Amino acid sequence: MAGTFVIYADKPAVACELISFSISAGKKACVVTFDAGTARRFARSGAGKVLVLEGENRLLENYARALAGVVAQEGAEAFVAGSTVRGRELAARVAGYLDWPLISDVSSVRYEDGAFITERLMYGGAVVRKEKAPVPAVLTIPGGKFEPPAEGEEEAEIVTLDLQPDTRISLVERSPLDKRGVDLSAAEKIVCAGMGFAKKEDLALAGELAQVLGAEIGCSRGVAEERKWLPADAYIGISGATVKPRLYLSLGVSGQVQHVVGIRDSKLIVAVDINENAPIFRAADYGIVGDLYEVVPLLIRALQSA
Ligand SMILES: Cc1cc2nc3c(=O)[nH]c(=O)nc-3n(C[C@H](O)[C@H](O)[C@H](O)COP(=O)(O)OP(=O)(O)OC[C@H]3O[C@@H](n4cnc5c(N)ncnc54)[C@H](O)[C@@H]3O)c2cc1C
The missing domain is CATH 3.40.50.1220 (TPP-binding domain)
Incomplete structure (x- = not known):
C-alpha cells in the first residue's frame, strides 16, 4: 500500500471502521490509541501499525501538538478522527498545528486520485454540500459509515511512544453524563x-x-x-x-x-x-x-x- 492514514477514535469500534476506510482507499492504517488494552484488537483488525501513546496528562486534547508531530513523522497523507466530541476537538487542533485543511462530520467520503470526495449536511440537513480536498487533509467521520474489518490472526507492529503533553490547560472537574438509554x-x-x-x-x-x-x-x-x-x-x-x-x-x-x-x-x-x-x-x-x-x-x- 502506498501512503498512510493516521487514525484516531475514542471509541474502538469507530477506529476499526476507520481502518476499513483506510483499506478501501488503498492506504496503510496507522492507528493511534491511548489505551494499550485496545492496541492488539487494532493490530488484528487490519491496521498496518498501532501506536500506543503513553502519558500522564488526562486531557487527550493536550496531546494534539505531539500527535501532529507523529502524523508528520509517519509521512501520513491524512489524519482521520472519529466524529465524537473529543475526536472533533483533537482533529481541529491537529489540523491547526499541521496547517492542513479540515473537513468535519462527513456524511459520506471516498478517496479518489489523491483527493477526498466528501458530502456534508448543511443548514440542519436541508442541503448536502459536496467537497473535494486533495491530500494532505484532516477528516472527521462519524461511526456507522464503514463495516469494521473482521479480526484475523495477523498482527501489525505495536509501537509505544512517550509523548509530551501541552500543559497549559488542566482538567478542573469531571462529572458523569446522565446516560440512561442504550447505544x-x-x-x-x-x-x-x-x-x-x-x-x-x-x-x-x-x-x-x-x-x-x-x-x-x-x-x-x-x-x-x-x-x-x-x-x-x-x-x-x-x-x-x-x-x-x-x-x-x-x-x-x-x-x-x-x-x-x-x-x-x-x-x-x-x-x-x-x-x-x-x-x-x-x-x-x-x-x-x-x-x-x-x-x-x-x-x-x-x-x-x-
Ligand atoms: C437545527 C435543527 C436540528 C434538529 N435536529 C433534530 C434531530 O436530530 N432529530 C429530530 O427528531 N428532530 C430534529 N429537529 C426537529 C425537526 O425539525 C422536527 O421538528 C422533529 O423531528 C419533529 O418531531 P416529530 O416528527 O416527532 O413531531 P411532529 O413534526 O410534530 O410530527 C408528529 C407526527 O405525528 C403524527 N400524529 C399525530 N397524532 C397521531 C396519531 N394519533 N397517530 C399517528 N400519528 C399521529 C402527525 O401526523 C405528525 O406527522 C431539528 C431541528 C432543527 C432546526
Whole structure:
C-alpha cells in the first residue's frame, strides 16, 4: 500500500471502521490509541501499525501538538478522527498545528486520485454540500459509515511512544453524563416514538411493541428535548443519534429532514402516521396511514400470534 492514514477514535469500534476506510482507499492504517488494552484488537483488525501513546496528562486534547508531530513523522497523507466530541476537538487542533485543511462530520467520503470526495449536511440537513480536498487533509467521520474489518490472526507492529503533553490547560472537574438509554447506533431494531403520542404514559404502547419485536426505544427530538419524556441520548437525527438498524419503525414521527438523515442507513423503514402526507412516508419502505392508538395494539396482537 502506498501512503498512510493516521487514525484516531475514542471509541474502538469507530477506529476499526476507520481502518476499513483506510483499506478501501488503498492506504496503510496507522492507528493511534491511548489505551494499550485496545492496541492488539487494532493490530488484528487490519491496521498496518498501532501506536500506543503513553502519558500522564488526562486531557487527550493536550496531546494534539505531539500527535501532529507523529502524523508528520509517519509521512501520513491524512489524519482521520472519529466524529465524537473529543475526536472533533483533537482533529481541529491537529489540523491547526499541521496547517492542513479540515473537513468535519462527513456524511459520506471516498478517496479518489489523491483527493477526498466528501458530502456534508448543511443548514440542519436541508442541503448536502459536496467537497473535494486533495491530500494532505484532516477528516472527521462519524461511526456507522464503514463495516469494521473482521479480526484475523495477523498482527501489525505495536509501537509505544512517550509523548509530551501541552500543559497549559488542566482538567478542573469531571462529572458523569446522565446516560440512561442504550447505544442506539448499535441497535438491530428500533421503535421510534414521535410527537404523535399525546401523553407520556402512552409511550408504554411503544414500549410494548418494542418488547414484542425485541427492539430498542428511540424518539424524535421533541419527545426528548421539549417534552423530556425520554433521555436526550434516545433521540435520533442530525443532532442526535445516527442509526442503521435492520428495522426502524416510527410511530407518530412526521419525518422532517433533520430526523430522516439519522435513519437513512436503516435496512427497512416502517412508518405509522395518521397523516397520509407526512414526509416520513417518502423515506419509508412500508407505511401505515392510521391512528397509532389503533394501529399499535393491532400490530402487537399480530406479532404475538405470528
Ligand atoms: C437545527 C435543527 C436540528 C434538529 N435536529 C433534530 C434531530 O436530530 N432529530 C429530530 O427528531 N428532530 C430534529 N429537529 C426537529 C425537526 O425539525 C422536527 O421538528 C422533529 O423531528 C419533529 O418531531 P416529530 O416528527 O416527532 O413531531 P411532529 O413534526 O410534530 O410530527 C408528529 C407526527 O405525528 C403524527 N400524529 C399525530 N397524532 C397521531 C396519531 N394519533 N397517530 C399517528 N400519528 C399521529 C402527525 O401526523 C405528525 O406527522 C431539528 C431541528 C432543527 C432546526
